Amino acid sequence: MADNTVKTPMLDELEKGKWPSFVKEIKMAAKKSPMAQDLLGQLEQSYNEKIGHWKHGGIVGVMGYGGGVIGRYSDLPDKFPNVSHFHTIRINHPSGWFYTSKALRTLCDIWERHGSGLTNMHGSTGDIIFLGTSTPHLEPIFSELTKEGFDLGGSGSDVRTPSCCVGPARCEWACYDTLALTYDLTMSFQDELHRPAFPYKYKFKMSGCPNDCVASIARSDMSIIGTWRDSIQVNKDAVLEYASKGMNIQKDIVENCPAKCMEWDGKELHIENSYCRRCMHCINIMPKALRPGKDRGATVLIGAKAPIIEGALLSSVLFPFIKIEPPYKQIKDVVAKIWDVWSEEGKNRERIGEFIQRVGLGNFLEAIEVEPVAEMVAHPRENPYVFYEEYFEEDEGEEEEK
Amino acid sequence: MADNTVKTPMLDELEKGKWPSFVKEIKMAAKKSPMAQDLLGQLEQSYNEKIGHWKHGGIVGVMGYGGGVIGRYSDLPDKFPNVSHFHTIRINHPSGWFYTSKALRTLCDIWERHGSGLTNMHGSTGDIIFLGTSTPHLEPIFSELTKEGFDLGGSGSDVRTPSCCVGPARCEWACYDTLALTYDLTMSFQDELHRPAFPYKYKFKMSGCPNDCVASIARSDMSIIGTWRDSIQVNKDAVLEYASKGMNIQKDIVENCPAKCMEWDGKELHIENSYCRRCMHCINIMPKALRPGKDRGATVLIGAKAPIIEGALLSSVLFPFIKIEPPYKQIKDVVAKIWDVWSEEGKNRERIGEFIQRVGLGNFLEAIEVEPVAEMVAHPRENPYVFYEEYFEEDEGEEEEK
Amino acid sequence: MPEAMQERLTDIGPPKYDKFLPPIIKENYGKWAYHEVLKPGVMVHVSETGKKLFTVRAGSPRLISVEKIRNYADLADKYCDGYLRFTSRNNVEFLLTKEENIDPLIKDLRTIGHPVGGMQNSISNIVHTQGWIHCHSAATDASGIVKSVMDELIGHFENMDLPGKLRIALACCLNMCGAVHCSDIAILGVHRRPPKIDHEHLYKTCEIPSVSASCPTAAIRPVVVNGKQSVEVIEERCMFCANCYTVCPSMKLNDPLNDGVSIWVGGKVSNARHEPMFSKLAIPFLPNNPPRWPEVTTAVKDLVELWAKNARKYERMGEWIERIGWPKFFRMAGIEFRKEHIDDFKHAGLTFKRSTHLTF
């Protein structure tokens, strides 16, 4: 069935238009790969029938690893035998998604030998995705990859491939070294990454400043977002330069400050830093004039996830500010405690964010031995249903509290 | 026990200080009333022991009424026999809490004859509270009150005494006649007010404008808050006058506008009324210059309550804007439907706000036959758990929807 | 009795309000053009017709004797042709048409111990409830605390020296009859021990299923004690709301040793500028210390002064805290943040800090 002349009138439509076409990519791959060819055929059928043609994933993988491969089988194997197996491989990308042309070509060569020649650069979690191969190729791919210095990413109930923004490599606002931390955590947690043993997945994402260019607060169980504790660095002349070039400092900057902590008298920009929320807006708009302070570190947040099952969550503050320096002890210590508690008491398929909601943040903090601080909440409780834990005993008199 | 020389050293402390003293009031009453005298004694004991001495209320009342009296018994009847019964009577106040000296004296005379001589002017719901009498006096009080044109207020699972802000009687901002509506609803629902037949209490509160001077949005099952649909009325000269007298229109008014819909160029105040949220701030600050528009009516909101049991609720929008004119058909129609549905399907002790939360606002609206509008929500849903009710059937083809 | 029933008036409702409106109000009803606050506790409403109505507002303890009401009536006769009203915060307002009567009235009010004020940017009366005066549920007294706090704050009642209005309310138990949940400062009576169950009487006085159902945290289960139907409370699930006690007298929570007061801040009701807000927990527990509750009065006073000093013009307590953030509020107020402050009820997750908007 899978011949090179299969008609794909629907998909051909998607070769038109100015945005680069994934159909062209598949067709490009299909020149060499029968898998890509059959993918095209099956996809055309999906477009006609308005339904996917993949079966519920099966468990496949490489020896000794519990994740990194997503098994996939066509439900039309007779019609499209070359995609009867069409597994994807998740390959841990280098932090910051930097490559040399050489490294890319190496990856391409391996994948051309063993798979469809189609990739995602990259998957939503951050991995290099090799899109479509069959079970017998898994081990060879793996050994060729490792020989070239690459390893698999996560899948299943494990640590997922940590990822980070470009950070100090190319950004003036990075408040800590996102790439170094990402690499360090990835290496430290190789076992947890490759051998699922948690109640569910656990994702790390590192952003160098509150702009959060890897969307860590929306999609990682632990979000580490750079910030500073001291005052915004101001270059007064540069402020005046922006003003003289036509920027309306009052309207563009001052009136957009969520903390309402700035004043502009036409000459000087005054920032009441003790009220500044580190939102980045003023810095974003005047990069030449303003910079984050010098006492830099990060806010560590916990618990983001997509909606399934208890509703989507954003990460929330765990440590308002910590210094981020190797060997990253504070982070690793708390991670160890969190995993202990969650592995012990978490339900199957319960993300850490849901777990915290179920047991209560206060109880969770006690379990991981972190002191509650006001920064952890948007506001204190509104309901009066307080589980008071201190009280007086009749015979003790009023002096001692429990 | 109840003799006039009982010592109340604790309470005596509270006769000191500049704020008017309730202890003085009780002592004033105690000159004539042994009940007030014993109340003093029992209260002193409470102050010493840090605990109240009232028993859980019993059911007492007047014939044919299910509410209006709160039964109360001392748990120290031997020590304080005159408060062994100490029931309160809730008397429906005149809308707006207006009185003549004559009316007040009439009430005082009745109460002196039959009770402690102590009152609350007024209770939190709005009633005149006669504080402390015994069961045999209930019928006489009732018949004397009704003879003078007064009737009981609500208690138990009934309509509670509706109350309202001073409104058009003395306020320039009243967008509808709060007193008239309050009186009309009170009269229309006499049966529901006096004979508890609901799952739980149902409170109405009427405020003439969004300043909400009866806190209706926080404490009534149905909150009717005046507003306007057209543009704020501006007296340009008066604006200039405020400015010339030193008001900083930019800072005080414009920058406090939550809709950010005002502009001030030093001469004229421009309001983009289609964005105005009717918050009242600018009007509040410049009462001589700005007034609510002319097309006036009210927003009707539903469901406020105190925390017990599912957590406190604020009322939320049911009708964004309706005209409020006798015979108030739209309000009464919807109230009738609401009571039907709630009486049928509400659980015991479930306020309407909790009921709506349980069955879902969308379903509730269907049941009371009100169309959903965007004004009812602060924002649309964030979770994707949509109960789609329309879909295609296999055999129908795609033309017909369910 | 049938005869009695027949002549008995019922369902007549309250007197119609217009019977009690002074002529100036009847004539200018709905025609008021603007108002001005002339001095603390005194304002004038000017009608489109040019007519002026003066209002003098006096503080009241709310719990008043018929004597006092007669005093009010006398003053109304003397200065206001017999017309007066009460406010939604239980103050008394005298309605004058003669400006020259204002000062004599104020003088007479002072003589009988009633301060004039509570208008505009001031602290008005404390909305409150019954406490040990009349309620079986009370975890604290109402009138005593109110008196003590107002004695401290009366300067802010008699002056208009604050950034905006500040509304204080008190409720003596979680039923929150004062609807304190949307107050700038709320004083709330709290229990801290689970119900003490009277197994001897429970089966006679209470319906077991409705008792179990009453508990928001499902802490109550049926059990048999000494052969009698009763209930037990899973203590670590109980958060002392006393809803079980409301439906069942045999589950008393009142406890002299552990009852007390919590302080909540930042609520508001009006739609002015910011939408209405609930109050949030500031101080989880202060002891009942009659007759003057010094810990409570100090705490409230400190909060008022902190806000007064730091808020911008027009900023209500909650608006101010929203601008500076809760962590900063806790630091400035010197209040320790504790586990109790963290919500753990149904919507707790939504109160977690889901951003990096932090101050240091």
Added chain:
Amino acid sequence: MPEAMQERLTDIGPPKYDKFLPPIIKENYGKWAYHEVLKPGVMVHVSETGKKLFTVRAGSPRLISVEKIRNYADLADKYCDGYLRFTSRNNVEFLLTKEENIDPLIKDLRTIGHPVGGMQNSISNIVHTQGWIHCHSAATDASGIVKSVMDELIGHFENMDLPGKLRIALACCLNMCGAVHCSDIAILGVHRRPPKIDHEHLYKTCEIPSVSASCPTAAIRPVVVNGKQSVEVIEERCMFCANCYTVCPSMKLNDPLNDGVSIWVGGKVSNARHEPMFSKLAIPFLPNNPPRWPEVTTAVKDLVELWAKNARKYERMGEWIERIGWPKFFRMAGIEFRKEHIDDFKHAGLTFKRSTHLTF
């Protein structure tokens, strides 16, 4: 095999990033002073040392062939000493030290069909997922919609003519792998019919207790069908989340007739100005209409243009809507507000409008 295992490398982790950093980055790592966007898709980062790094960003369909990757590699060799990177939104970035290489690179990129842009106040690439290309769960395709929408919006990718950034994301089912829940505009594949249960196979492939437990609304109960253990779904409790299908292949929700797409707006991730926000439901359902999903592309385009026209400078979609209010947004967008828009999940009550802040 033991031998094979022995030489087998495992747990080596990814290559260390610094192996792939160009010299200019190694030298100026952490020393960048500021950046400037020179023109659409081109920016320069200036180091404290004075060194300049130019970045050219090109749009990518993400699903790319090894051919295309080799094209990129060739261009990197030609203009960037072989260095390039990908972005968190799957664009490709070429890292240049020679300013004169910028325009030739852009020209070559255009030749192979890759537009340059996506920076600053523009629309960048659409974060998306697998769809019918690879996933069993997909309620719609991903790549096809993304291509169709970007064809419409490419003008806003290639120009910086918008009030602020606009981030679009697509996920093909409620699992939301694209983490679309915080996007300015989110396109989300949805089912509208309950699972069709394969009673023949369920007992072999699925654990009944975990299937029952998987349902957020407790719509699933165990039942015996034709003598086989299976489950049934209480249809009116099902909101089509497909979580049961994730744990059990015998509960398929995919349905050509009723699957389609919903549109969500107003989310954001950054902390700039406003705290991060979830996206909210704008359009409950649009049909799957391959190959170009005209209803979806039109809807997205209209939303973009509405925002572009009406938002103030720097206002992200959600900030704009928050200022004008949702009712006004619905009116302006001409979208009918329906029951589906009203939240009815766990925290629904908190989404009700609890104030009178309304526009008319």
